Amino acid sequence: MLLRPRLRPFTPLRALPQAPASRRYATEPRLTSDHVRIVEVGPRDGLQNEKKTIPMETKLELIRKLARTGVTTIEAGSFVPAKWVPQMASTAEICEQLLQSPPESQTAIAYNYLVPNVKGLENLIKVMEANTSGIPSKSTTSTEVSIFTAATEAFSKTNTNCTIDESLERFRPVVSLAKNKNIRVRGYVSVALGCPYEGPDVSPTKVADVTASLLEMGADEVSVADTTGMGTAPRTAELLRTLKAAGIANNDLALHFHDTYGQALVNTIVGLENGIRIFDSSVGGLGGCPYSKGATGNVSTEDLIHTLHGLGMHTGINLEEMSKIGSWISEELGRFNESRAGKATFARL
Secondary structure, three states, X not given: OOOOOOOOOOOOOOOOOOOOOOOOOOOOOOOOOOEOEEEEOHHHHHOOOOOOOXXXXXXXXXXXXXXXXXXXEEEEEEOOOOOOOHHHOOHXXXXXXXXXXXXXXXXXXXXXXXXXXXXXXXXXXXXXXXXXXXOOOOOOEEEEEEEEEEOOHHHHHHHHOOOHHHHHHHHHHHHHHHHHOOOEEEEEEEOOOOEOOOEOOOOHHHHHHHHHHHHHOOOOEEEEEEOOOOOOHHHHHHHHHHHHHOOOOHHHEEXXXXXXOOOHHHHHHHHHHOOOOEEEEEXXXXXXXXXXXXXXXXXXXXXXXXHHHHOOOEOOOOHHHHHHHHHXXXXXXXXXXXXXXXXXXXXXX
């Protein structure tokens, strides 16, 4: 028997309910209801788990190509010790290049760097100060940072060697220093819809508590991540209802889906129906998680764009150009291109 999914008809211009006025953290102008901002995570989240060493020039070329597609936020690297993530060892040099010679783009682009602690942020600030002194300010680019915690204690202890509360305390001085330097801060909450150690039933209330804590300490935006790809449409909807009930505004939230079980685009549509307008993705479906066996890459940027445009939404990103990049970087890395829409689009060109 054919079962029809119980999803409400998608109407992108429909007015969406907002979080209660009693508790709001929004720090940027509200996006229009039919516009979606895509955060391209390929150069950082997408590459960090590759086993083969990737030349710095390849990483820079990937960023330069992405900058010409219309994307407005690009994760460019991580200021973490090389012994933790060897693939990110060249981040400081990449940051220098992007500050000294910003890639050509038709849009203003924010380059984002993951920082695990105050030391990581201080290293980024040193690079920024050394490479912007005496150089006219460029309104087309900006530098942002990301911090990360988790929704389960087991994942937090494995990934960061501390409890969730300890990780939050660790990030308070990071956010304080970033605000002092006028650097925008993005937070991540990992394993929000399934944990490799505690299973798929992660508490939505715990996710909401951690998200609120990040916003209250000053994060400008929080990306709630389905790191394992275990999320389903009903549990995604339940999580978003819980976040809304906690008074967290839609425009303070991003969703970060991995496509391990092929549910990333389904969950994206659930997010859209619940008013979310910021989504993370990776060109060519690059990525994975070293702490989650079997977790595949992020939802591909090409598939996400194709789906959003098919629903009448706007991203400002050129799907054909993104598809060319997905094909190119997959070939450079010697890996399979995970994007169905990307491969189909590239085959037509």
